[in-house]
Amino acid sequence: MSSVASAPLPAPRAGERAGALARLAASPMLRFLARRILVAIPVLWGVTFLTFVVINHLPGNAAQQLLGINATKVEVHQLSAKLGLDKPLLTRYGDWLHGLVTGSLGHSLASGQSVTSILGSDLPITFELLAFAFIISLGLAVPIALLAARRPYGVFDRLSMVLSMAGLSIANYILALVLVYFFAVNLNWLPALGWVPPGKSLGGNIKTLTLPAVSIAVSLLCFYTRLLRADLVQQLRSQDYVTTARAKGVGPWRIILHHVLRNSVFGLITAVALNLGTLLGVTVIIEQIFGLPGIGHELLSAINSRDIPVVEGAVFVFGLLVVLANLLADLLYATLDPRVKYGSAD
């Protein structure tokens, strides 16, 4: 325990807000965050560099892909020179990095559009899809886990455990096709393909996103339910503070909601943060199946056309997202768990 933690008396609480700010600046938390970001930089650098090398070593370059297989060598050569593809790999990566530092992600080799504007139009769609999926999965997982943990090994608990095991085992692309078959083909309730911008029709927008979001949400829902339920039950069974609360006369629901949930929620936060990182792969396949013009879709076509700046931009943004999600999880930890200290290594 740090020296702050075991100090016999708290600081007087005069000028609360200013005091809080001063404490924040002096607290080891800022240093902790700074170190986390410093650790993240080499990871981001490694990912973008590897991507650069890998795409570069694929057969055919952007010029070749743009001109098609009937193009002559000379034509390909000229276009390559025009796009700057004849420069050495390290030079081009250095240029890209330089652009990044000055706030530019470069221009698409295929369309000439700026990568920022491409990402700007694709990212909202993917973010909306993911947000929708997270709302569904967390919105259901928390109440289900609470109900299941209220009576462990009761009927509801057993049922939810069996169903969540099944749900965890369904591949999202299979679920997507099954959902399409029933809700789009057979019942014709929801569209199987395409995307409507929310500005055009909010209802249509939600309709087009429902099936893809559910396809992503089901496995997350099952995972979160099992995770939270296991932690709740474990705390209810073995923690002394639960006995104290019972001895105080606290009712069973209040024990779960007020006392145990806030101690159990940490595992869930970590899981959500880690999941965010793995979701790019999921969105690619789901956006492909449902024809959503999101970033996964963009990434796949950019890889195929060897459009390195776009690939790099997408990879970088998602890497950044992973880093930010982990930071957010740490910050949430700090606000929810008063015992967290930022002294030791991760």
Added chain:
Amino acid sequence: MSANGRTEHGRPADGLLQVSDLRVDFRQGQHVVRAVDGLSYTVTRGRTMALIGESGSGKTVSSRAIIGLLPHTARVTGSIRFAGTELVGLSERRLRGYRGGEIAMVFQDPSRSLNPTIRIGPQITEAIHLHGSASRAQAHDRAVELMELVRLPAARQRFRQYPHQLSGGMRQRVMIAMALAAEPKLLIADEATTALDVTTQAQIMELLRDLQRRLGMALIMISHDLGLAASFADEVLVMYAGRGVEQAPTRELFANVRMPYTRALLGAIPRLQNPPHSPLAAVPGQPPDLAAQIPGCPFAPRCPDASDRCREAAPPFDEHEPQHRWACWHPCGVREVESA
């Protein structure tokens, strides 16, 4: 298990808590473990009763049975009358009204007994809100009052601290403040000082005694430490293998120990008078396996005075001398009882 015998637990007029023939069974896979086996005692208003025994003697289980704080695998039979109400078989909802209300509990390990993610103040005000109506401000003031009552230094500032910011002794004071929130008639202190160092232990016990006098509470102190009981209890009940084996007012018990087990417990307390480097005494042997049903006296296998009779039939827990009950065929310092 009627071999245990039942005594007349008198004085119903001033008996706040009357436990009679209490049994607690735990289902454990195929077999049943009887953790408490025909326990009877009475706690008088404003007095202190010490339940003494080793781990597994049933002292904690029997006290938790009073307010129904046992796991679902437990089955409680017998009678627990509190202020005229039968608590055994009472619904969970009604029991909850007693918990932390008229009957409060303090537990052994204060570092684990407080919720680590909730500030001290709200943990106390929760108990205030649960038993009686109070506004937020009133509850806050009352909590600070309680924290001052248990002599928690700088109570007002502590209100917003988390348990990990307090020392063990201070945490136990918070636990006590919480227990006192609804001015209970009976406070059960389950090894409340075991996890603390010796100085703090004494302070907490003094505090409990002082509070008990001021608030007129009855106190059940559960301990494995006969020495502690000698200093603070009015009456002592020694438990072994889920049964009462000796009970008397404290002075009487220490003057005239009858049960060899009590004697062994006393012998296990290291004393300053002992010559240096003399071996520490311990009660030889192990407590019996509660899942096995023993016909005779449960202490017989470890008892130096055990006879064949002890192994055949369990002695009744009877009031052999005024206010002094014991369960032994061969009590210490008494002429051999004629075999019936």
Added chain:
Amino acid sequence: MAAPTELSVPGGLEPAIIVPPPAAAGRLGRLRALGGIWLPAFLVAAILFLCFLWPLIGPVSQPTGGTILNANLPSFSSGHLLGTDSTGNDEWSRLLYGGRASLEVAMAVTALGLVIGGLLGAFAGYVGGWRDSVIMRILDVLIAFPSLVLAVAIAERLGPGEVHAIWALSFFSVPAFARIARAATLRVREQNFIVAARLSGSGYLRTLLRHVAPNIFPELITFGLLGIGITVVLEGALSFLGLGIPAPAPSWGNMIAQGEGILSAQPKFVMLPSAALFITTVSFNLLGESLRARWSDR
């Protein structure tokens, strides 16, 4: 007054009077909720038998090279239990051979992850310090590396195929196993018998192999079973995107992809391989989960 709680009595007498209470009641039926360990074990055995042995010993036709004359036979046709596809191949035999391909990939990927990742993670966790940091940062890069870029790269550079799918997927299993092994090693490292082994002069490598490895192995194996379930799904995803096992050789992933085009007319060609994939994943997950529950119970 000192309680005699923790005093041990010198002279080899009985321990002091406070002994641990009997094991707490109520650890009943923990595993029963998931059908115990036997149901998933049986399912896994049955799946392995059907995919690996039955095509060798049973009356199963070849999964490719069917004639157009037999195309689109309905289910329960004579000789074709589940009918045939649009090129006249027997669907039942494609399911079995497809499962074999998927499981081969999944098991190879898991084995590679288990051995390489397990050793890397155990080493990193055991030695600690800068070597730990370097290894873990490199693995972080691999985890953060977009799976798709890698899969496309391998498929296009080396051509799609079973072995290449194994390479691509191992880039995920190795870091995953390494993390598990590292966490387990960190837990084991501080335990007394490891410290004792080190103090008695056991070298790094020897301690790692003789003392650490056996203690983290059960956890890794359990995770491996879950890993097979996960990898079957991932391999399906690769083949579904056309980056895994190439048609006409069957795999559950490319069968689903082929069926997608005729989903509305003949859902059977999506549903059958999907169901096979689902049952396989459930079985491996259940087996891993019940083993894990058994371990964490100890």
